[in-house]
Amino acid sequence: MKKGISAWSFASRDADECLALAKKYGYDGIEWALSNEGPVRYDSTEEDIKALREKVASYGLETYSMAWDHCWENSLTDPDPEVRKRAEEAVKKQLQFAAWLGCDTILVLPGIVENIRPGFDVVPYADAYDRALSALKRLAKFAEECGVVIGLENVASKFLLSPIELRDFIDKVGSPFVKSYFDIGNVLQVGYPDHWIDILGDRIAKVHIKDFFKNTAVQTHVGLGEVDYKAALGALDRIGYDGWVTAEVFPNEGETNEYVLEFNSAAVDRVFSEK
Numbered sequence: 001m002k003k004g005i006s007a008w009s010f011a012s013r014d015a016d017e018c019l020a021l022a023k024k025y026g027y028d029g030i031e032w033a034l035s036n037e038g039p040v041r042y043d044s045t046e047e048d049i050k051a052l053r054e055k056v057a058s059y060g061l062e063t064y065s066m067a068w069d070h071c072w073e074n075s076l077t078d079p080d081p082e083v084r085k086r087a088e089e090a091v092k093k094q095l096q097f098a099a100w101l102g103c104d105t106i107l108v109l110p111g112i113v114e115n116i117r118p119g120f121d122v123v124p125y126a127d128a129y130d131r132a133l134s135a136l137k138r139l140a141k142f143a144e145e146c147g148v149v150i151g152l153e154n155v156a157s158k159f160l161l162s163p164i165e166l167r168d169f170i171d172k173v174g175s176p177f178v179k180s181y182f183d184i185g186n187v188l189q190v191g192y193p194d195h196w197i198d199i200l201g202d203r204i205a206k207v208h209i210k211d212f213f214k215n216t217a218v219q220t221h222v223g224l225g226e227v228d229y230k231a232a233l234g235a236l237d238r239i240g241y242d243g244w245v246t247a248e249v250f251p252n253e254g255e256t257n258e259y260v261l262e263f264n265s266a267a268v269d270r271v272f273s274e275k
Contacts, residue, residue, distance in 0.1 A: 004246035011257040013038025029062035035069040049100040067107040077111035077128035113158040115121040140175035151181030163199035187212035197235035222267035233275035
């Protein structure tokens with residue numbers, strides 16, 4: 001498996017700064033994020049994106065996936081049809097940019113029943129399910145044209161709360177270009193990583209790694225929480241997963257960005273060595 005780092009883990013979005021730090025601390029690649037700033041912006045051109053691809057290669061690193069900064073504000077399941085339209089257009093931009101970057105996957109939130117950010121109303125579960133399913137069936141066609149997989153991340157949105165439900169949802173979409181972006185840490189709030197991995201199987205396209213404390217929304221650095229990595233990685237072995245594992249980690253109060261990158265790189269290496 002290869003070790004990646006999320007763009008959200010950097011204090012800066014300057015491409016050279018991110019790439020230099022990723023290289024320094026032993027990561028194999030970066031998961032960029034579509035944003036208003038940084039190297040992957042809404043107004044980026046094909047030339048901009050391809051130049052970034054060349055820059056990444058010049059550091060001996062890879063781009064393999066892409067996220068989106070504003071996925072919580074713009075949900076595929078929002079009650080407002082204009083917000084849903086904006087979300088679909090952003091996912092399409094992710095897909096196009098990912099194709100130009102040479103990524104094979106993007107990260108997408110399948111839907112939100114309850115938002116972790118204040119100021120949003122709760123969306124009825126049945127409405128969220130129907131809207132998400134319809135949107136992803138439409139987006140799957142564009143994903144296939146781009147040759148890029150939409151990876152649905154399990155997050156704290158009170159939606160798709162079990163591995164069986166997520167498995168069946170993916171199967172209902174019915175496209176090899178819609179899979180799971182499995183987050184080992186996030187799932188600890190509702191279940192056990194190895195259970196989810198065994199059930200999702202080859203539907204898992206990419207993996208996030210972080211740590212969590214059970215039954216809370218508190219996350220921490222790899223190895224400092226309650227995730228059973230040996231069980232999780234054992235399950236990944238059972239399903240034959242040997243792709244990217246991306247550290248999606250953030251500084252605690254008083255920690256420097258370099259400390260976070262260095263600590264989690266070493267922690268992921270340790271987890272891999274002990275599996």
